[in-house]
Amino acid sequence: MNMESKTYNAVKFDEWKTRKKILVILAHPDDPEFFLGGTIAQWTGAGHEVSYLLFTKGERGISEKYQNGEELKLIRVAEQKNAASVLGVTDISYLDFPDGYIEVNLENRRMLVGEIRKRQPDLVVSCDPQTLFHHYYVNHPDHRAVGMLSVDAVFPAAGSPAFFPEQLEEGLRVAAIQELWLSLTVEPNISLDVSPQWDLRIKALKKHVSQIGDPIQFEQKWNERRREAMGSEDGYQEHFRRVILRIP
Numbered sequence: 481m482n483m484e485s486k487t488y489n490a491v492k493f494d495e496w497k498t499r500k501k502i503l504v505i506l507a508h509p510d511d512p513e514f515f516l517g518g519t520i521a522q523w524t525g526a527g528h529e530v531s532y533l534l535f536t537k538g539e540r541g542i543s544e545k546y547q548n549g550e551e552l553k554l555i556r557v558a559e560q561k562n563a564a565s566v567l568g569v570t571d572i573s574y575l576d577f578p579d580g581y582i583e584v585n586l587e588n589r590r591m592l593v594g595e596i597r598k599r600q601p602d603l604v605v606s607c608d609p610q611t612l613f614h615h616y617y618v619n620h621p622d623h624r625a626v627g628m629l630s631v632d633a634v635f636p637a638a639g640s641p642a643f644f645p646e647q648l649e650e651g652l653r654v655a656a657i658q659e660l661w662l663s664l665t666v667e668p669n670i671s672l673d674v675s676p677q678w679d680l681r682i683k684a685l686k687k688h689v690s691q692i693g694d695p696i697q698f699e700q701k702w703n704e705r706r707r708e709a710m711g712s713e714d715g716y717q718e719h720f721r722r723v724i725l726r727i728p
Protein backbone atom coordinates (compact mmCIF):
# COMPACT_ATOMS: atom_id res chain seq x y z
CA MET A 481 0.00 0.00 0.00
CA ASN A 482 1.52 3.34 -0.94
CA MET A 483 1.02 6.71 0.74
CA GLU A 484 -1.44 7.93 -1.87
CA SER A 485 -3.91 5.14 -1.30
CA LYS A 486 -4.04 6.08 2.39
CA THR A 487 -4.71 9.76 1.78
CA TYR A 488 -7.49 9.41 -0.79
CA ASN A 489 -10.29 9.86 1.73
CA ALA A 490 -9.01 13.12 3.22
CA VAL A 491 -11.71 15.75 2.87
CA LYS A 492 -11.29 19.48 2.48
CA PHE A 493 -11.57 21.63 5.58
CA ASP A 494 -14.49 23.99 5.90
CA GLU A 495 -13.44 26.97 8.05
CA TRP A 496 -14.93 27.35 11.54
CA LYS A 497 -17.59 29.99 11.98
CA THR A 498 -16.33 31.21 15.38
CA ARG A 499 -12.91 32.31 16.64
CA LYS A 500 -10.93 29.41 18.11
CA LYS A 501 -8.27 29.21 20.79
CA ILE A 502 -5.75 26.70 19.48
CA LEU A 503 -2.95 25.09 21.51
CA VAL A 504 -0.15 23.45 19.52
CA ILE A 505 1.65 20.86 21.67
CA LEU A 506 4.86 19.52 20.11
CA ALA A 507 8.31 18.33 21.13
CA HIS A 508 10.90 20.70 19.64
CA PRO A 509 11.45 24.23 18.44
CA ASP A 510 10.83 24.05 14.65
CA ASP A 511 8.23 21.24 14.88
CA PRO A 512 5.26 23.66 14.52
CA GLU A 513 6.69 25.20 11.35
CA PHE A 514 7.79 21.88 9.82
CA PHE A 515 4.59 19.98 10.60
CA LEU A 516 1.91 22.61 10.01
CA GLY A 517 3.44 26.00 9.25
CA GLY A 518 0.99 26.77 6.45
CA THR A 519 -2.00 25.84 8.58
CA ILE A 520 -0.85 27.97 11.51
CA ALA A 521 -0.41 30.96 9.18
CA GLN A 522 -3.86 30.36 7.71
CA TRP A 523 -5.46 30.12 11.17
CA THR A 524 -3.85 33.27 12.58
CA GLY A 525 -4.68 35.06 9.31
CA ALA A 526 -8.33 34.11 9.83
CA GLY A 527 -8.25 35.59 13.34
CA HIS A 528 -7.83 32.43 15.40
CA GLU A 529 -5.56 32.56 18.46
CA VAL A 530 -2.66 30.09 18.24
CA SER A 531 -0.15 29.38 21.00
CA TYR A 532 2.69 26.86 21.28
CA LEU A 533 3.52 24.55 24.16
CA LEU A 534 6.87 22.89 23.45
CA PHE A 535 8.29 20.08 25.55
CA THR A 536 11.98 20.78 24.89
CA LYS A 537 14.34 23.52 23.78
CA GLY A 538 15.97 21.19 21.30
CA GLU A 539 19.49 21.00 22.76
CA ARG A 540 20.31 17.75 20.97
CA GLY A 541 19.71 19.24 17.53
CA ILE A 542 23.46 19.72 17.28
CA SER A 543 25.52 19.92 14.10
CA GLU A 544 29.12 20.63 13.13
CA LYS A 545 28.58 24.33 13.64
CA TYR A 546 26.41 24.09 16.76
CA GLN A 547 28.04 21.71 19.26
CA ASN A 548 27.18 23.11 22.68
CA GLY A 549 23.73 21.96 23.83
CA GLU A 550 23.27 24.65 26.48
CA GLU A 551 24.13 27.42 24.02
CA LEU A 552 21.96 25.76 21.41
CA LYS A 553 18.95 25.95 23.73
CA LEU A 554 19.20 29.75 23.80
CA ILE A 555 19.75 29.92 20.05
CA ARG A 556 16.79 27.69 19.32
CA VAL A 557 14.43 29.57 21.64
CA ALA A 558 15.36 32.78 19.81
CA GLU A 559 14.91 31.10 16.41
CA GLN A 560 11.53 29.74 17.48
CA LYS A 561 10.39 33.20 18.56
CA ASN A 562 11.34 34.63 15.14
CA ALA A 563 9.75 31.76 13.22
CA ALA A 564 6.50 31.88 15.19
CA SER A 565 6.29 35.61 14.72
CA VAL A 566 6.34 35.13 10.91
CA LEU A 567 3.24 32.94 11.33
CA GLY A 568 1.48 35.36 13.69
CA VAL A 569 2.20 33.49 16.93
CA THR A 570 3.68 35.24 19.97
CA ASP A 571 2.64 32.99 22.88
CA ILE A 572 5.26 30.22 23.27
CA SER A 573 5.82 28.18 26.44
CA TYR A 574 8.50 25.58 27.13
CA LEU A 575 8.31 22.67 29.55
CA ASP A 576 12.11 22.27 29.30
CA PHE A 577 12.17 18.47 29.17
CA PRO A 578 15.51 16.94 28.13
CA ASP A 579 15.54 16.78 24.35
CA GLY A 580 15.32 13.19 23.11
CA TYR A 581 14.31 11.63 26.42
CA ILE A 582 10.56 12.31 26.68
CA GLU A 583 8.66 9.40 28.16
CA VAL A 584 5.02 8.41 27.98
CA ASN A 585 4.11 7.90 31.62
CA LEU A 586 1.41 8.86 34.10
CA GLU A 587 3.42 11.66 35.69
CA ASN A 588 3.90 13.39 32.33
CA ARG A 589 0.27 12.85 31.39
CA ARG A 590 -0.85 14.44 34.67
CA MET A 591 1.46 17.42 34.06
CA LEU A 592 0.15 17.89 30.51
CA VAL A 593 -3.48 17.66 31.62
CA GLY A 594 -2.72 20.47 34.10
CA GLU A 595 -1.16 22.60 31.35
CA ILE A 596 -4.21 22.06 29.12
CA ARG A 597 -6.64 22.84 31.94
CA LYS A 598 -4.72 26.05 32.70
CA ARG A 599 -4.99 27.23 29.09
CA GLN A 600 -8.57 26.08 28.27
CA PRO A 601 -8.06 25.67 24.49
CA ASP A 602 -10.92 24.98 22.05
CA LEU A 603 -8.53 22.89 19.96
CA VAL A 604 -5.41 20.90 20.67
CA VAL A 605 -2.96 20.18 17.86
CA SER A 606 -0.17 17.64 18.19
CA CYS A 607 1.30 14.89 16.01
CA ASP A 608 0.24 11.33 15.34
CA PRO A 609 1.90 8.92 17.81
CA GLN A 610 1.27 6.02 15.43
CA THR A 611 3.77 7.36 12.92
CA LEU A 612 6.84 5.22 13.51
CA PHE A 613 8.23 5.88 10.04
CA HIS A 614 7.62 8.90 7.84
CA HIS A 615 8.65 8.69 4.19
CA TYR A 616 12.21 7.36 4.35
CA TYR A 617 12.79 8.48 7.95
CA VAL A 618 12.31 7.19 11.47
CA ASN A 619 9.93 9.54 13.24
CA HIS A 620 11.73 11.01 16.26
CA PRO A 621 10.81 9.26 19.54
CA ASP A 622 10.00 12.65 21.13
CA HIS A 623 7.41 13.31 18.41
CA ARG A 624 5.77 9.98 19.10
CA ALA A 625 5.90 10.46 22.87
CA VAL A 626 4.42 13.96 22.80
CA GLY A 627 1.75 12.79 20.36
CA MET A 628 0.78 9.95 22.67
CA LEU A 629 0.84 12.13 25.80
CA SER A 630 -1.35 14.70 24.02
CA VAL A 631 -3.90 12.13 22.86
CA ASP A 632 -4.04 10.59 26.34
CA ALA A 633 -4.24 13.97 28.06
CA VAL A 634 -7.01 15.24 25.79
CA PHE A 635 -9.14 12.12 26.06
CA PRO A 636 -10.50 11.24 28.47
CA ALA A 637 -8.45 12.99 31.17
CA ALA A 638 -8.51 16.79 30.63
CA GLY A 639 -12.28 16.99 30.25
CA SER A 640 -13.22 14.61 33.05
CA PRO A 641 -13.43 15.60 36.73
CA ALA A 642 -12.65 11.97 37.61
CA PHE A 643 -9.08 12.39 36.29
CA PHE A 644 -6.49 14.15 38.46
CA PRO A 645 -9.17 15.72 40.71
CA GLU A 646 -6.42 17.27 42.86
CA GLN A 647 -5.90 19.78 40.02
CA LEU A 648 -9.52 20.85 40.35
CA GLU A 649 -9.10 21.27 44.10
CA GLU A 650 -6.13 23.51 43.29
CA GLY A 651 -8.42 25.78 41.25
CA LEU A 652 -8.13 24.45 37.68
CA ARG A 653 -11.24 23.73 35.62
CA VAL A 654 -11.88 20.68 33.45
CA ALA A 655 -11.16 21.43 29.79
CA ALA A 656 -13.84 21.63 27.09
CA ILE A 657 -11.76 20.73 24.04
CA GLN A 658 -13.78 20.58 20.84
CA GLU A 659 -11.24 19.02 18.48
CA LEU A 660 -7.88 17.29 18.42
CA TRP A 661 -5.81 17.62 15.25
CA LEU A 662 -2.78 15.38 14.63
CA SER A 663 -0.14 16.43 12.15
CA LEU A 664 2.57 14.15 10.70
CA THR A 665 0.00 11.42 10.21
CA VAL A 666 -0.02 8.60 7.70
CA GLU A 667 -3.79 8.28 8.18
CA PRO A 668 -5.16 11.75 7.43
CA ASN A 669 -8.87 12.42 7.22
CA ILE A 670 -8.67 16.11 6.39
CA SER A 671 -6.56 18.29 4.10
CA LEU A 672 -6.08 22.04 4.14
CA ASP A 673 -5.19 23.94 1.01
CA VAL A 674 -2.46 26.20 2.32
CA SER A 675 -0.99 27.21 -1.04
CA PRO A 676 -1.31 30.94 -0.22
CA GLN A 677 0.69 30.34 2.98
CA TRP A 678 3.59 28.50 1.28
CA ASP A 679 5.93 31.52 1.23
CA LEU A 680 5.23 32.31 4.89
CA ARG A 681 5.91 28.71 5.86
CA ILE A 682 9.30 28.74 4.08
CA LYS A 683 10.14 32.15 5.52
CA ALA A 684 9.34 30.87 9.03
CA LEU A 685 11.35 27.67 8.55
CA LYS A 686 14.36 29.66 7.41
CA LYS A 687 14.40 31.38 10.81
CA HIS A 688 15.55 28.03 12.25
CA VAL A 689 19.06 28.81 11.06
CA SER A 690 20.79 26.25 13.32
CA GLN A 691 18.66 23.41 11.90
CA ILE A 692 18.29 23.90 8.17
CA GLY A 693 21.85 23.97 6.83
CA ASP A 694 22.33 25.97 3.65
CA PRO A 695 19.16 28.09 3.23
CA ILE A 696 19.24 28.01 -0.58
CA GLN A 697 19.56 24.22 -0.72
CA PHE A 698 16.90 23.99 1.98
CA GLU A 699 14.41 25.98 -0.07
CA GLN A 700 15.24 23.98 -3.21
CA LYS A 701 14.62 20.72 -1.32
CA TRP A 702 11.21 21.92 -0.16
CA ASN A 703 10.27 23.12 -3.62
CA GLU A 704 11.11 19.63 -4.90
CA ARG A 705 9.01 18.02 -2.18
CA ARG A 706 6.13 20.29 -3.05
CA ARG A 707 6.43 19.34 -6.73
CA GLU A 708 6.50 15.65 -5.82
CA ALA A 709 3.49 15.91 -3.51
CA MET A 710 1.34 18.22 -5.62
CA GLY A 711 2.58 17.62 -9.16
CA SER A 712 3.18 21.36 -9.50
CA GLU A 713 4.75 24.35 -7.78
CA ASP A 714 1.44 26.10 -7.32
CA GLY A 715 -0.47 24.10 -4.78
CA TYR A 716 0.32 22.96 -1.28
CA GLN A 717 -1.71 21.01 1.25
CA GLU A 718 -1.18 19.99 4.87
CA HIS A 719 -2.88 16.83 6.10
CA PHE A 720 -4.23 15.88 9.51
CA ARG A 721 -6.08 13.26 11.44
CA ARG A 722 -8.96 15.33 12.86
CA VAL A 723 -10.81 14.03 15.92
CA ILE A 724 -14.08 15.70 16.96
CA LEU A 725 -14.57 15.54 20.72
CA ARG A 726 -17.57 17.80 21.20
CA ILE A 727 -19.76 20.08 19.12
CA PRO A 728 -19.52 23.64 20.52
Ligand SMILES: [Zn+2]
Pocket residue numbers: 507508510511620623
Ligand atom coordinates in the same frame (compact mmCIF):
# COMPACT_ATOMS: atom_id res chain seq x y z
ZN1 LIG B 1 11.14 17.58 16.18
